[in-house]
Amino acid sequence: xxxxxxxxxxxxxxxxxxxxxxxxxxxxxxxxxxxxxxxxGDTARVPYGNKTASTIKKFSxxxxxxxxxxxxxxVVVACNTSSALVLNHLxxxxxxPILGVVEAxxxxxxxVTAGKIGVIGTESxxxxxxxxxxxxxxxxxxxxxxxxxxxxxxxxEEGFLDGEITRLIxxxxxxxxxxxxxxxxILGCTHYPLLKKVIADFLSGVKLIDSAExxxxxxxxxxxxxxxxxxxxxxxxxxxxxSDEAKKFLKLAKLFLKRPISKPRMIDV
Ligand code: DGL
Numbered sequence: 001x002x003x004x005x006x007x008x009x010x011x012x013x014x015x016x017x018x019x020x021x022x023x024x025x026x027x028x029x030x031x032x033x034x035x036x037x038x039x040x041g042d043t044a045r046v047p048y049g050n051k052t053a054s055t056i057k058k059f060s061x062x063x064x065x066x067x068x069x070x071x072x073x074x075v076v077v078a079c080n081t082s083s084a085l086v087l088n089h090l091x092x093x094x095x096x097p098i099l100g101v102v103e104a105x106x107x108x109x110x111x112v113t114a115g116k117i118g119v120i121g122t123e124s125x126x127x128x129x130x131x132x133x134x135x136x137x138x139x140x141x142x143x144x145x146x147x148x149x150x151x152x153x154x155x156x157e158e159g160f161l162d163g164e165i166t167r168l169i170x171x172x173x174x175x176x177x178x179x180x181x182x183x184x185x186i187l188g189c190t191h192y193p194l195l196k197k198v199i200a201d202f203l204s205g206v207k208l209i210d211s212a213e214x215x216x217x218x219x220x221x222x223x224x225x226x227x228x229x230x231x232x233x234x235x236x237x238x239x240x241x242x243s244d245e246a247k248k249f250l251k252l253a254k255l256f257l258k259r260p261i262s263k264p265r266m267i268d269v
Contacts, residue, residue: 006073006074012219013038013040014037016041017046017081018046022253023191024215026212027213031216031220034234036236037236037237038072039239042269043244044243049123049125049150050123052124059269060082074222101212106186108186108211109184112207113184113207117145118145119145120174121149122150145182155169156192156255157191166195182206183206184207188211194256238262239265240253240261241264242266243268
């Protein structure tokens with residue numbers, strides 16, 4: 001059933017605390033190249049990863065309201081922290097399909113694990129235990145070991161995607177997971193896919209789950225199910241909005257997307 005008389009021609013809305021959600025945009029445009037997308041990065045209030053649920057709830061509601069003003073047909077909550085803490089709340093108050101990255105990532109991990117999953121994310125995501133809950137809801141026998149990695153976000157934003165410092169920090173955060181012989185790891189934060197190579201080198205043989213890719217797949221399925229896939233034969237239009245000045249966002253966008261983007265518009269939320 002189409003909610004609210006939504007139409008396939010409307011854009012998909014994506015929000016994140018900042019630039020990191022571009023990993024989700026990239027995954028979505030890869031498998032749905034003809035969808036129009038409106039992306040909002042809340043760069044004035046980033047980071048969300050160390051904030052409490054009530055603050056993240058307030059920010060996330062405002063972000064969804066902004067995307068609704070942009071006439072989106074679906075909202076993808078790219079930010080793991082928002083998804084972990086307030087997705088159910090958002091689903092309960094808005095009459096539009098809303099998808100997050102946590103359940104998608106958990107489901108993908110469950111498909112490949114042999115029984116021991118590692119989860120990494122921001123402090124708030126890990127404290128919320130959302131990944132653990134999503135996993136045990138499906139299979140109580142799976143062992144989950146979680147670890148917050150607060151230095152990964154600034155490392156990525158400073159462009160330290162490889163090299164000695166990054167390798168040391170990866171070892172510091174992940175050695176306990178390695179010792180516990182996890183067989184699968186969920187990259188439960190928008191920024192972590194950019195550290196895939198270093199993480200994979202350290203945890204050699206462990207399967208990496210990119211929650212951005214998992215969420216993109218689930219978004220595609222959700223649009224298909226509700227008849228909202230855009231079938232236009234042309235590349236989708238992308239619009240970017242930020243809540244602080246665009247300069248840093250533009251610079252980091254190149255790192256995340258490996259291509260330049262159109263200049264984001266600055267808005268008040
Ligand atoms: N986007 C956040 C997340 O995925 C990371 C950055 C932040 O802390 O706001 O959890």
